[in-house]
Amino acid sequence: MSTLTLTLDDDLLAQVEAYAQRTGTDLSALFANAVRPIVASERERRPLSPEVTALLGCITLPPDFDYKDYLGDALSERERI
Template sequence: MTTKLTLTIDDSVISVAKKYAKNKGKSLSDIVENYLMTLTSKESKDETISPRILKLMGVIELPEDFDYKREITNSLSEKYKL
């Protein structure tokens, strides 16, 4: 179920956010919803994630199709070449 929500946000922020959403191929509503879900679920995750790791979150932007398992496999294969 979805519910309409009215927010008061500075015009310049809305303009930049709309451009960001368009570049990501998403709606601004989707981005806000995902952010709120991340924000509210983060409270329970914070207890299990080290503060050092939390500082690193969001530092690197990777492509959406990034396959970390393949990268780890490639890196380890290269490291342990015979």
């Protein structure tokens, strides 16, 4: 285990300490849980395969396209079948 010193303004530190107390964790665990997903997502980024790269830009969607709405509609339609 290593020791790390962070500098936070007093207000933010008070908020973080209060959050840690409410959630029953300590500041070290809170910090580790906050940065772990950031590091993991960076590590998991891999170059796209040539097949996927070839598909980039092959369709154009309207600026207001919401894929979640579209997916919800498609799933609802599938359930009706």
